[in-house]
Amino acid sequence: MIDLRRLHVLRAVAHYGTVTAAAGALHFTPSAASQQIRQLARDLGVDLLEPQGRGVRLTPAAESLLAHADAIQARWEQAELDLRADHGEPAGPLRVSGFPVAVSVLLAPMAVRLRERHPRLAVRIQEAVVPASFDLLFEGETDLAVVEATPHNPPLGDARFDQQPLLDDPFDLVVPEDHPLAGRARVDLAEAAHEPWIAPVPESPCRPHVLSACGEAGFTPDVVHHALDWNVTAHLVAHRLGVALIPRLAHLTPHLPIARVHCTGDPHRKLLTCTRTGGRTRPAVVAALEELRDLAPTAVA
Template sequence: MIDVRRLRVLRAVADHGTVTAAADAMHLTPSAVSQQVRALGRDLGVELLVPQGRGIRLTSEGQVLLEHADAMEERWERALTDLAAHAEGRTGVLRIVAYPTAVSALAAPVAARLRARAPRLSVEIGEVDGTPAYEALLAGRADIAVAVPPPDGPPADDRRFDQRPLLREPLDLFVPAGHPLQGRAQVRLDEAAGEEWIASKDECHQAWIVQSACSAAGFTPHYAHRVSDWTGVLALVGSGLGVTLGPRMLSLPEDGGVVRVRLEGASAPYRSVFTVVRRGAAERPAVSQGRRLLEEVAADLGV
């Protein structure tokens, strides 16, 4: 193994021409400089210096080594720079998983901001919903999860996770264009009690969220349709086949067939969104930076 410090001593001797001058430049004693150069030669099995008048010069082997030493020094400095950057969260890989609407509204803008601020930090975004998001954290497949705590998820005091509130997202009533509730200044959720309802089977436990919100408003919804994702849900609403509750962050089709009605009153529903990391990982610079940017983007949404 070659000690990088000995290569620096050799470079100083070559630059200054004498052991004494090199020692002064490196704040060492002349004997220490000589010992370092001799030890380096022994490690490599070659002579590195020969006398020349009152000074010394590098042997041909020393010249060859010095050429490589300069390249090695450059690589070493780059390694130190990369390590420092990694420690500051500017390099490495940050993996963020989120449920579908949070991917578009939160994770994607965060990835774009990180690319601009830390271009050498690789950001990987994954779409994971419910309990599997927590499993991805434990398995090391994710560093940050943006999650709505599912009914079967870990409790708030689970020691494996650091769970931090990100935002309280209101749930809006989605109705077909021309619906009687459209355009009303104030609408309570219980005014939709007699409607036919549409539920998603998967999206962030949306059916459970609808059921809980309607129960809090004093009624049980009549489900006319259940489909697997928001594309189908909104298509059914836009066709006049029912209404549903959906997150404020959800983008509606541009054809205007679905109208967003904001709900008021004590029973106006919302869902709590959290950032979740493995316990002990919150202070990792890249994780801390990612969480901070998620909070910035969430605040910008103004939901």
């Protein structure tokens, strides 16, 4: 018989990449986590981890076991939903997470609508960067996340998560209000090739989108300033320190002396809804997804 607690430790190692990181997430000591995996290996009579440099990696047997483990986890998720079913009426806690713009523009109004339409449903919102939202889902600490599609996310085929498109968020060129491009209905980014640029910080998931959009327009931007927050970026533009690409969902400080101009080619980022596999049919999640799909078109108008 496979010990499901030990199997969960192995899943955590696969998710976080190291025994130490998995142990921290599970509130184990690294030695205790290692012991759980060694005991699971003894129970099954196979090696589950093998040395790789200074660390370890999963063996082929472990990879095969995890494929079954993910399926088991999805079945447990569905079993819990079936046991808690209340004639399809959304009720109880619903934990949602998202990056800052998603919380402000999508999850907060979603929570208000759900409170009005489903008084027995209690929405709990947690702001989290994209990688942390996947961690929260994996750990069972959130039920639904709105995430930005990035090259570092789990692949869409990852059996642990159910990721579905929500909306495309276009990037606008943001310039000072008296800039020659400010009065245009639409602009080719190549026209801003010789401008000083303000770009997201290197660790931002939006930075690759900005650099890629400029690259597709035929130039590498001269980035002179970096910012983490979109409103900081907007203030730098307002002070005529450069131009920037800012997603349309980002609500900027009102009355700044700036102009947002649509771009040819429609550079954009993709937003996804994500649940654990099997969790998308829970009545509370179904209700939340319905509200998000209703909010999405107007959010980027």
